[in-house]
Amino acid sequence: MKRLLVLLLSTPLLAQWQPPNPVKEARREPEGMMVQLERGVMRISVCSEAIVHVVYSPGSTIPEEKQFAVVRTKWPPARRIFTETAEEASVATADVRVTVTKKDGFVSFSAAAGGREKLIQEGPKIMTPAEVNGEKTYHAEDVFAIYGSQESFYGLGQHQAGVWDYRGESVDLSQENTEIAVPLLVSSKGYGIFWNNPSRSRFNNRFVHTVYLSSEVADTIDYYFLYGPDFDRIVAGYRMLTGAAPMFGRWAYGYWQSKNRYQTQEEVLSIAAKYREMKIPIDDIVQDWFWWGKTGDFQFNAKYPDPKGMIDTLHREHYHFMISIWPFFDPGSDVYAEMERRGYFIDKTKVAGFHPLGMAVYDATNPAARHYYWSLVDKALFRIGADAWWMDTTEPETEGQQENILLGHKLAIGSGDRYANVYPLLDTQGVYRGQRTASSDKRVFILSRSAFAGSQRNGVTAWSGDVLSDWTAYRRQIPAGLNFSLSGIPYWTTDIGGFFIGNPKDEGYRELFVRWFEYGTFCPIFRVHGTRTTNQNELWSYGERAQEILTKFDRLRYRLLPYIYSLAWRVTSGSYTILRPLAMDFREDRRALETGDEFLFGPAILVNPVTEPGATTRRLYLPRAEWVDFWTGRREAGGRSIDAAAPLDRIPLYIRAGSIVPMGPEVQYATENLNAPVELRVYPGADGEFTLYEDENDGYGYERGAYATVEIKWDDRAKRLSFGARHGRYPAMPAAETFHVVFVQDGHGAGIEPASRPDRTITYSGAAVSIP
Secondary structure, three states: OHHHHHHHHHOOHHHOOOOOOOEEEEEEEOOEEEEEEOOOEEEEEEOOOOEEEEEEEOOOOOOOOOOOOOOOOOOOOOOOEEEEOOOEEEEEOOOEEEEEEOOOOOEEEEEHHHOOOEEEEEEEEEEEEEEEOOEEEEEEEEEEEOOOOOOOEEEEEEOOOOOOOOOOOEEEEOOEOOEEEEEEEEEOOOEEEEEOOOOOEEEEOOOOOEEEEEEEEEOOEEEEEEEOOOHHHHHHHHHHHHOOOOOOOHHHHOEEEOOOOOOOHHHHHHHHHHHHHHOOOOOEEEEOOOOEOOOOOOOEOOOOOOHHHHHHHHHHOOOEEEEEEOOEEOOOOHHHHHHHHHOOEEEEOOOOOOOOOOOEEEOOOOHHHHHHHHHHHHHHOHHHOOOEEEEOOOOOOOOOOOOOOOOOOEEOOEEOOOOOOOHHHHHHHHHHHHHHHHOOOOOOOEEEOOOOOOHHHHOEEEEOOOOEOOHHHHHHHHHHHHHHHOOOOOOEEOOEOOOEOEOOOOHHHHHHHHHHHHHHOOOOOEEEOOOEOOOOOOHHHHOHHHHHHHHHHHHHHHHOHHHHHHHHHHHHHHOOOOEEEHHHHOOOOHHHHHOOOOEEEOOOEEEOOOOOOOOOEEEEEEOOOEEEEOOOOOEEEOOEEEEEEOOOOOOOEEEEOOOEEEEOOOOOOOOOOOOOOEEEEEOOOOOEEEEEEEOOOOOOHHHHOEEEEEEEEEEOOOOEEEEOOOEEEOOOOOOOEEEEEEEOEOOEOOOOOOOOOOOEEEEEOOOOEEEO
């Protein structure tokens, strides 16, 4: 058996149906090496010590191609060592060795610290000539051999089959409502592959010993190898390539109220007023579709007699207002006529249905069309105070047909088949850049139903689309969100309660809504939405018992804002990921790699959603660490499964020993009472640290250095808590802050309510201080 495994690992069995493509010449270059093959040419470029770019062309040269996802083209010098023997050529950095075998042109990657053991072997590269949408091109297929590997695969965007580990699976990478294509594959062996192709693509590992990556349209095979081995470093490499995620305003991390749909100005204002009257914390209210007269004219209908006055009232009551905007345009308006005159449309509906005959989708790949689209949004909405953009149907939507609208059409940038997946990236880019140009006082927030690699740089939060309102759909959101996080885009949310369709008067649905809401409390963005039989979706719509539980978790979300906002800074400044599958922090723990129904919310909080109706306990896995029950303060050993109490008003939460969790006061909105004392919960049992971040809470002053950080450390052996000197400053920064320090133990510092008595109170004025 061992001899057979050696044979499989050493023999290119996968190439036997393809003619060999040996190396004719391997030449050292400043960035890496250029390899002349019998058929075609391959360039291997070292971008950094952990990132290697591979491009293969079947021709004699490598053509220049338009890049939309990748924005970084220049890299600082990295140490590269080129070596060549009669059998192979290689280039190595301090982290990675890339080797090309001369007899077949195959490429293998290994960790420099791991000797010659391969992480993965790539080849053969198969380029099949084709004519697609009127242009001569290729279908591309790349083959990656993983014989003998026990690795798991994650990422690839957001998909709704309920699958966590894609080993043995096949995934189509194409945009569709509830399906988001992001071509980043992450392996539990500590590497990632960013497949740099914007056409419809596919990951295929149905034969578990081989990974096939393929695309419908390609002139080259183009990918980046990203080495970790920590997943955070792989994600950071992806964001180095495709752009950093900017911060949202503090308000965006609070609670969002939405439904399908508010129908009048009076209804919007009355709902907002009732939340304030009932003292239920909230920051954001959302206007879904059909607030307009005609789609795309961006004019409020008669049921909104004073939209600016409405938004002004909301602002006075400390709300932010998000409004739905679509890439579609109904005929019969001056805007439609002008866009048609300018040639900005891709296609139109052929018959009347849900949408009218002749409704058109605009070409977001056209820079001039994007600029015009933003000018409409700016004039009609941004200038009267709208705060956030719900960019719906950014795939764009294809009701009544399977195929993407872009296929078979010519876009401003070329063939729609070649660029089938980029629409959500460019559509949101136009709005992001437009608002950044118009103002630096308000941070851009975009909620988009689709995304592509690079969307994070546009201030995008993706949501999981029009999912069903049932337990199966809810259960599937958890692995969908975790894989999306490992695709490098940090902000994601769901329609809490599902989009279609729920009955708030039904006891079974009330239970589902409560459980989904408990889970949503620990998503990066916290938002309810959906279609309800009663046309009510507010927290008081589900009965008194449900309202009590929902309000309790809403309060918890707001108490955690200092923790969440500090993590948001880590997302922007350090490519951090808030919604963290266990595999990110426990990669050496096989059980953690296999677990896709629980996650860490930041570094401290282990979240275990309850996804079974009628459940009062939750079987869960505690990874290899020491844990503290958030609700009781009791300690639990890790590396084992337990049955945790899970009555309807409780989601099992465990805090990792060594964690430092800042918690704010009870507030009604995110920027209320900012100078109130912070309760600093310290969970002994291991060393730990946390960086507290503060700024002006909105605007882009932080990009110019207007912010402050305080590094807080816990030395478990010495039982010492240390506050480092404050770094930085921002306008209106308080001269001193008060911290109520609580050392959590059984029955002390547990649950949502502040501790009845802090263990120490610290007045911090910016100088380093330690206790005891």
